[in-house]
Amino acid sequence: ATQGACPFRGTRIGGAQGSEPGLDHWWPNRLKVELLYQDPPQANPLGRDFDYADANAWIDHDQLWEDVRAFLHKPVEWWPSDYGHYGPQMNRMSWHSAGTYRIADGRGGAGEGMQRFAPINSWWDNGNTDKSRRLLAPIKAKYGAGLSWADLIALAGTVALEDMGLPLQGFAFGREDAWSADTGTYWGPEGWFGKAPTEQPADPQAGHPDQMVNRGLRWQGGPKDQHYDLENPLGASHQSLIYVDPEGPGGNGDPMDAARDIRETFARMAMNDEETVALVAGGHAFGKSHGAVPADKIGGAPEIAKMSEMGLGWANPVGEGNAENTMTNGIEGSWTPNPTRWDNDYLTNLFKYEWKQTKSPAGSLQWTPTDPDAPKTPDAHLPGVEHPLMMMTTDLAFKVDPDYRKVCERFLEDFDYFTEAFSKAWHKLMHRDLGPTARWLGPRQGGTFLWQDPVPEVDHPLVDDAQVADLKARVLETGLAHGDLIAVAWASASTYRDSDKRGGANGARVRLAPQRGWAVNDPARLDRVIDALEGVKADFEGEGEAKISLADLIVLAGCAGVEAAAQAGGHDVTVPFVPGRTDASDEWTDAESFDWLKPxxxxxxxxxxxxxxxxxxxxxxxxxxxxxxxxxxxxxxxxxxxxxxxxxxxxxxxxxxxxxxxxxxxxxxxxxxxxxxxxxxxxxxxxxxxxxxxxxxxxxxxxxxxxxxxxxxxxxxxxxxxxxxxxxxxxxxxxxxxxxxxxxxxxxxxxxxxxxxxx
Ligand code: HEM
Known part of the structure; x- marks a missing residue:
């Protein structure tokens, strides 16, 4: 093409191709108002009237469960399962889907199946989860729109755990798929050895030794204390990838440093020390790490792979590119002698043996028992072949860190306790961003936990239109200023965040710690208004059978305030009001986790x-x-x-x-x-x-x-x-x-x- 030729003849890349430089390249600091229009309805082929809850209600959940279970045991040729069981690889996929959750802004998580799209689908850390999802495609096709990818991704690893012997707390459906990549969430830096993504190699099949560092924390390298950023306050810039480097920060092989990183990243996922150990020690009871082939032989991630790969990535040219030649992370080996059975061998061996550093065939740093008589683990594909056990630097972190060690010792002594802790932490991990139980679907939802921010059921008839009008009049008669009513209703409802569906007016948690004390809520005014509204509620309920929750009354008072303020300007408006909220108690409120909602x-x-x-x-x-x-x-x-x-x-x-x-x-x-x-x-x-x-x-x-x-x-x-x-x-x-x-x-x-x- 000649320079300067007419762009509309297609002789120059541009136009509707959205090629660089685009608006953001010219004006990187402009306010991106278009971020308000993520995952637009135009992207969704199901149409606006589609209701996932209705569609999901039609599927046979028992049959689905059985289909997933049966699939785990039926290896296919294009991607044979390790040990004849897809459970471990499915479990890793589910964990990686949910593990992007961060409590700071509620973004990430399993909720919309974002693992299907860039950038997440192409993170080195998500290597070969493309195969895990593709293996599930026949099940997805069978259940169609009644089963979202987001639900299936979470379900597969959960059924896998049950099949391998872990008793479950339950499983809820209800995750509605996004249909386009999320361009708004800041995940931290990505790139190839510090190169900007635009400088990545043009040929996707040219090996990228540098890919190894495309994993967030490692990429930042540098001095120990700078390896991940604690940017405040924008939730969306709170963290890099969730994953800590399995070889230790910056690949330094130091388990104590790794412990510090694990604690920080899991806390950002809203997991405490016990939950963290339960999850990692639980997860690594299963499966293996894959590092049979040097990383520089591996092809590009899905987002830059060749057309003929049809959306898969990381092509591996050695052998069939799978089975005993699989290359995922780079570390090679299994943690336990029985990688498809729920048992306490991970912790037992971690503590029983001393471990020394060694290298995988791919050159990654890992650990092996010093004792040659330590138990061995079978090869995942070759009959009769055995290997020494493997631990990662991050696994050793649990042994060297004093607080993690205490948790491990408890789990070692009491396997039932460990089992329950893992099962509960897994349940929380999978459902953390599913929102109020009204969004939970399916027949096996399990019990209620504090992290669900529960609210009581409505146990009385709701107010009718006449009672609403009566209540509005009573609220205005208290003498509270319109502005006061508006302020408290806004304080109550505006904590909502659609990322993990937490917050909002239901539960009236604005009257509980910590929200009642937030400076932004003007605590003195809040006290005054809540007291007055409690008086209105008591009088109203004292006069008859009717009942109104404080949560409803706060919103209703806001409606009255807005209507009066509009009236004062000559506008006759009615603000709609839909009753049905209930009041949560302190006991039902995890104050610490609610403080993350503070603006x-x-x-x-x-x-x-x-x-x-x-x-x-x-x-x-x-x-x-x-x-x-x-x-x-x-x-x-x-x-x-x-x-x-x-x-x-x-x-x-x-x-x-x-x-x-x-x-x-x-x-x-x-x-x-x-x-x-x-x-x-x-x-x-x-x-x-x-x-x-x-x-x-x-x-x-x-x-x-x-x-x-x-x-x-x-x-x-x-x-x-x-x-x-x-x-x-x-x-x-x-x-x-x-x-x-x-x-x-x-x-x-x-x-x-x-x-x-x-x-
Ligand atoms: C595999 C790291 C936490 C479940 C792996 C692999 C790495 C890794 C490097 C090998 C991937 C491969 O090459 O195939 C870590 C680190 C963690 C962590 C650094 C946090 C400190 C977890 C958690 C779970 C989990 C919380 C689940 C509850 C698994 C499973 C596998 C695995 C089941 C085996 C996958 C397979 O057999 O294909 N992990 N992991 N991991 N991880 Fe983790």
Whole structure:
């Protein structure tokens, strides 16, 4: 092709191909408002009316369970199973699917089957999980849309555990597949030996010795204390890959260093020491590591593999490229003499023998017993061949770290206790991001655990329309300001995050620790409003049979507040209200894990926790929150602008309260924001806070933060602000505000599916 030829003749790459350089390359620091439109409905071939719960209810769960179990024992030629059992490799796939979960922002996890898409499908750490998923394709095809990939990926490793002898807590379906890659989640650095992804070798089949380091933590290398980053506060930048390097940090072979990394990464997954040991010692009771072939012979990851590989990757040219020649991680060998049976041999041998460093055929650092008489493990494919046992540096971590060691000793003494601990930790791992039990499907869901953030069942008739009207009147009669009612309803509902479906108004946990004490919630006001609402509830219930939960009343009070604030501006609106929430107790609340829901930046209430060091702009974090609340850009703008004029700043400051009638719901915020007669002056070079002045020197003066001005400065958000500010804009604004308000109140109402969908 000649330079400069017409792009539309196809002589130059570009146009609809989305080739570089794109918008993000030209303007890497622009606010990516489009992150609000992840996994759009257009990507989903099932259509908007598809209901996974309905579809899943139709499948024969017992038959499915049996199909998966039978599959584990039927090796196929293109990828024979080790030891004649697919259980261990399925278990690793399930664990890797769920193990991306991080409690900081609830992202990652098994919930949407993201292991099918880049970047996760191509992480070196996920090597050969492409084969595990492809092996399951016939089962997926048999059950079709009634069985999501996300559920099947979690199910396969769970059935495998049961088949190999672990008693299960249960298994719930309900994970709805995403249909496109997640481009918003920051997973930490990826690349080839420090090269940017764009510099990766063009030929996918040219071996990449450097691939070995494409595993997050290792890649960062460098001094010990810098090998992974503790970036705060944006949840999405909280961690690199979940995986710790099995050879120790930076491949240093130091079990004590490995212990520190394991503790940190598993804590980010919301697992304590006991759960961590249970999971790893439990998982490594099974299967083997694969390192028969040097990494530089292995082809590219699925995302850059050749077309003929049909979505699989890591082509291995040695022998058939599988069975005894399999190369996955690089370490070679098994931890136990019976790799397909649930037993305590992993811990027994770990503690009974001394271990010395050795190298796998692929050159990876691993450990072998010093005692030549230690038990051996059979070859996974060759009859009559045996190998010494293997441990990774990360396995030895449990022996050398004093706290892990204590847990191991308990597990060694009491195998039943260990069995139960592993079974429970596995259950939590698989279901951590499935959300409220109303989302759980299938006949074998198991018991209720604290990490599910349980709420009681509704055990009384719900209030009818007349009672709702009566309650609204009673709430307004308490004399609480409209703003107070709005503040508490917002504080209650806005903790929701769609990533792991935690938080929200149900349970009324806003009245419990830790939420009741968060500065952003203005604890003094919260106490006052909760007390008053408890009074309303007591009076109302004292007068008859009807009952209302505090969780419902908090939301209802918010509706009354918004309606009154709109009325004050001459708008007659009704905010929908759907009863059915119940009140959780302290005993039902894991306070420590709820503290992760505390906002570090809340754009809706102009809150920035200055104690936290920031790598990301406040507006970037506000966008992240809008994303977790599933808001569209017009909804995000309407809620922010509306809450400003409703005087909802957490500390009562007037930043962004661009109105001379605070407390009245109006589009004033947008009128001032887009007023060309105003000029914004930053208070400092950092542009954190601004003074707004009239160009002609007269009239009102306001102050603002970045969280206000972003709606006028960002090109896309400004279009919305201009619409709301226009002569005919207040109607658009009012509709968007009320709709978005109701949507946020309903985000956690999986129990009221139709009403939630309609919101
Ligand atoms: C295999 C590392 C935690 C279950 C492996 C392999 C590595 C590894 C390097 C070999 C992969 C291959 O080459 O085929 C680690 C590290 C962990 C960890 C560093 C955390 C410190 C877990 C957990 C589970 C688990 C929590 C499950 C509860 C398994 C299983 C296999 C395996 C079943 C065998 C797979 C097979 O036979 O194909 N692990 N793992 N691992 N891991 Fe882990």
């Amino acid at each position: 570090v930046v809340d754009g809706f209430r102009n809150y920035v926790d200055e104690a936290v060091g920031y790598h990301v702009s406040p507006e970037g974090i506000a966008l992240d929150k809008a994303c977790l609340l599933k808001l569209t850009a017009p909804e995000w703008a309407a809620l922010t602008g509306g809450l400003r004029v409703l005087d909802q700043n957490w500390d009562g400051s007037k930043d962004g309260v661009f109105t001379d009638r605070p407390g009245v719901l109006s589009a004033d915020f947008f009128r001032v924001l887009t007023d060309t007669d105003l000029v914004w002056r930053p208070e400092t070079g950092e542009e954190r806070r601004f003074t707004l002045e009239r160009r002609d020197g007269g009239g009102a003066t306001w102050t603002a933060t970045r969280l206000d001005l972003v709606f006028g400065a960002n090109a896309e958000l400004r279009q919305i602000a201009e619409l709301y500010a226009g002569a005919d804009g207040e109607g658009y604004f009012m509709r968007a505000f009320v709709k978005a308000w109701h949507k946020v109140m309903m985000l956690d109402r999986f129990d009221a599916k139709e009403a939630r969908k309609a919101a």
